[in-house]
Amino acid sequence: SSSTTPIKATLFPGDGIGPEIAESVKQVFTAADVSIDWDEHYVATEIDPRTNSFLTWESLQSVLKNRVGLKGPMATPIGKGHRSLNLTLRKELNLYANVRPCYSLPGYKTRYDDVDLVTIRENTEGEYSGLEHQVVKGVVESLKIITRTASMRVAEYAFLYAKTHGRKKVSAIHKANIMQKTDGLFLQCCKEVSEKYPEIYYEEVVIDNCCMMLVKNPALFDVLVMPNLYGDIISDLCAGLVGGLGLTPSCNIGEDGIALAEAVHGSAPDIAGKNLANPTALLLSGVMMLRHLKLNKQAEQIHSAIINTIAEGKYRTADLGGTSTTTEFTKAICDHL
Amino acid sequence: SSSTTPIKATLFPGDGIGPEIAESVKQVFTAADVSIDWDEHYVATEIDPRTNSFLTWESLQSVLKNRVGLKGPMATPIGKGHRSLNLTLRKELNLYANVRPCYSLPGYKTRYDDVDLVTIRENTEGEYSGLEHQVVKGVVESLKIITRTASMRVAEYAFLYAKTHGRKKVSAIHKANIMQKTDGLFLQCCKEVSEKYPEIYYEEVVIDNCCMMLVKNPALFDVLVMPNLYGDIISDLCAGLVGGLGLTPSCNIGEDGIALAEAVHGSAPDIAGKNLANPTALLLSGVMMLRHLKLNKQAEQIHSAIINTIAEGKYRTADLGGTSTTTEFTKAICDHL
Ligand SMILES: CC(C)[C@H](C(=O)O)[C@@H](O)C(=O)O
Ligand SMILES: CC(C)[C@H](C(=O)O)[C@@H](O)C(=O)O
Numbered sequence: 001s002s003s004t005t006p007i008k009a010t011l012f013p014g015d016g017i018g019p020e021i022a023e024s025v026k027q028v029f030t031a032a033d034v035s036i037d038w039d040e041h042y043v044a045t046e047i048d049p050r051t052n053s054f055l056t057w058e059s060l061q062s063v064l065k066n067r068v069g070l071k072g073p074m075a076t077p078i079g080k081g082h083r084s085l086n087l088t089l090r091k092e093l094n095l096y097a098n099v100r101p102c103y104s105l106p107g108y109k110t111r112y113d114d115v116d117l118v119t120i121r122e123n124t125e126g127e128y129s130g131l132e133h134q135v136v137k138g139v140v141e142s143l144k145i146i147t148r149t150a151s152m153r154v155a156e157y158a159f160l161y162a163k164t165h166g167r168k169k170v171s172a173i174h175k176a177n178i179m180q181k182t183d184g185l186f187l188q189c190c191k192e193v194s195e196k197y198p199e200i201y202y203e204e205v206v207i208d209n210c211c212m213m214l215v216k217n218p219a220l221f222d223v224l225v226m227p228n229l230y231g232d233i234i235s236d237l238c239a240g241l242v243g244g245l246g247l248t249p250s251c252n253i254g255e256d257g258i259a260l261a262e263a264v265h266g267s268a269p270d271i272a273g274k275n276l277a278n279p280t281a282l283l284l285s286g287v288m289m290l291r292h293l294k295l296n297k298q299a300e301q302i303h304s305a306i307i308n309t310i311a312e313g314k315y316r317t318a319d320l321g322g323t324s325t326t327t328e329f330t331k332a333i334c335d336h337l
Numbered sequence: 338s339s340s341t342t343p344i345k346a347t348l349f350p351g352d353g354i355g356p357e358i359a360e361s362v363k364q365v366f367t368a369a370d371v372s373i374d375w376d377e378h379y380v381a382t383e384i385d386p387r388t389n390s391f392l393t394w395e396s397l398q399s400v401l402k403n404r405v406g407l408k409g410p411m412a413t414p415i416g417k418g419h420r421s422l423n424l425t426l427r428k429e430l431n432l433y434a435n436v437r438p439c440y441s442l443p444g445y446k447t448r449y450d451d452v453d454l455v456t457i458r459e460n461t462e463g464e465y466s467g468l469e470h471q472v473v474k475g476v477v478e479s480l481k482i483i484t485r486t487a488s489m490r491v492a493e494y495a496f497l498y499a500k501t502h503g504r505k506k507v508s509a510i511h512k513a514n515i516m517q518k519t520d521g522l523f524l525q526c527c528k529e530v531s532e533k534y535p536e537i538y539y540e541e542v543v544i545d546n547c548c549m550m551l552v553k554n555p556a557l558f559d560v561l562v563m564p565n566l567y568g569d570i571i572s573d574l575c576a577g578l579v580g581g582l583g584l585t586p587s588c589n590i591g592e593d594g595i596a597l598a599e600a601v602h603g604s605a606p607d608i609a610g611k612n613l614a615n616p617t618a619l620l621l622s623g624v625m626m627l628r629h630l631k632l633n634k635q636a637e638q639i640h641s642a643i644i645n646t647i648a649e650g651k652y653r654t655a656d657l658g659g660t661s662t663t664t665e666f667t668k669a670i671c672d673h674l
Pocket of ligand 1: 084086232264514515545
């Protein structure tokens with residue numbers, strides 16, 4: 001409640017629609033009596049040589065100090081020689097696990113009504129190593145790096161998550177029939193960790209088969225853990241099942257309890273500043289942040305208010321087929337609190 | 338008709354349910370008066386040192402000589418030190434493009450009723466290079482190799498396919514925002530080829546976004562061309578949209594007009610020999626083989642007979658919710674001819 005000392009959290013509104021949806025989060029949190037002291041950081045207009053990106057050193061330090069944050073969309077400015085903002089955050093803050101719960105929203109109809117799964121993506125290595133070479137003209141190679149350290153870390157996280165969230169099954173997604181060494185090592189780590197969790201069913205599913213099963217019957221899945229690129233692909237596929245990235249939250253987990261919740265949709269420059277953006281993904285990401293802070297009661301209240309507002313259908317933004325502005329939708333959520 | 342000289346074609350019935358579904362193809366082809374002289378080859382029980390796989394040298398020579406073939410499922414026997422049968426065929430025969438048309442079957446209901454697309458997968462390199470190393474203990478790497486030669490070849494094939502099949506759009510699927518050199522080269526080749534086909538709309542779609550769009554609205558897509566692993570993943574996802582690999586055909590295209598049509602589902606050892614297998618994927622692959630041989634009239638007749646049999650719904654195998662045996666389903670198709 002408002003009488004407690006405010007918790008300091010970093011806020012990256014991001015660009016495009018970012019500031020509008022961040023404003024929505026602030027209003028909803030205030031209405032729910034969540035006392036957060038937001039430490040706001042914007043994307044810089046010049047490259048910070050200390051990070052070699054448009055993300056400043058001070059921004060990184062803020063997350064390291066507060067240990068918790070919320071991030072809107074950041075479009076990486078075009079140009080060579082600097083790093084993507086998202087990748088800079090992941091690598092510099094060692095955000096090793098990207099967690100994306102994905103569930104059918106009651107009242108928001110898609111082709112699927114029985115989705116309730118969580119993708120846990122290794123977030124630091126694999127196909128995202130950045131190591132690429134031209135071998136000879138017309139022949140290029142990219143290196144996929146899998147380490148035991150990063151694989152164990154994300155596997156431990158996935159099983160701990162499954163256990164603490166009452167989940168029954170962990171599926172490790174791979175292509176070890178082709179990449180026996182890299183994906184093989186990843187699987188070996190998952191298997192090793194699984195042995196410490198006899199109460200959780202463990203299975204290994206080849207990625208192509210996984211995608212086919214996901215579109216046929218997503219209810220088969222519970223928690224999925226996988227290397228970086230497969231996580232990138234499958235988390236978007238799963239978001240598509242329930243309506244898209246505008247509706248699905250995510251949270252990045254780092255060492256020593258750092259958590260950066262994040263809306264993973266784009267910055268939608270075409271509708272920026274027009275009060276049309278849907279803040280749902282950032283709001284639900286904010287809920288994940290609150291759960292991380294163990295503010296479970298307020299997290300549940302806000303979560304219900306969002307879900308109920310969408311389910312009622314009276315106030316919906318244009319992307320969900322409605323005519324509400326961002327502020328009208330936000331107010332409707334606040335009224336549900 | 339039966340009066341023409343039979344065309345010689347290699348047939349790999351494969352194992353598990355392979356021989357039963359291959360028998361179904363032979364019967365349907367005979368009923369349609371297609372005159373094929375099948376040159377049958379089975380998977381060997383010992384490794385042939387000339388291929389380092391269970392696929393014999395004679396089998397490979399047969400395809401090279403006949404230039405056309407049909408392949409059932411082959412389960413790669415477990416054990417180290419030899420190559421997967423599927424990969425041996427692709428590499429030794431230089432089957433550079435894997436073509437998988439994927440469309441909603443009238444009368445067979447899934448969550449999607451508007452799928453009509455074709456995935457064209459680079460089939461020889463990329464993540465399937467087989468190059469993997471342990472860098473130090475606990476750190477392994479896989480190499481993804483992209484060449485201009487293979488990328489141009491598959492891009493040329495995709496655009497030619499689009500043109501000759503009356504398709505309007507080619508989407509190149511990639512992750513060049515992360516793998517700028519490898520996927521960047523692939524895109525550059527697609528773009529280069531696209532300039533020779535001004536009548537075909539060309540677009541580039543990031544793989545994660547592609548998967549999200551595919552599950553939300555597959556009607557957005559027409560022809561998709563992509564590197565090996567993305568093709569593996571997306572072709573299975575697409576098959577899932579219309580019912581699974583038991584219903585979708587495929588054809589591998591090699592240099593100098595070689596074509597090996599193939600059912601890409603598994604060998605289903607649990608139901609092998611029980612007259613329960615669904616021959617649809619192999620039958621439709623056979624239809625692709627006939628089209629390749631320019632036997633378009635018979636191809637259309639057989640295609641319609643298969644589609645109509647499934648649509649009527651009286652004779653369906655167990656995987657499609659029916660109670661027919663393989664032979665009953667096959668006879669129903671023959672009766673439709
Ligand atoms: C923008 C891009 C680099 C990023 C990724 O590939 O990880 C995005 O797709 C995501 O999933 O956060
Ligand atoms: C069996 C496996 C090696 C193969 C592949 O990955 O290419 C299969 O999934 C396919 O798509 O034909």
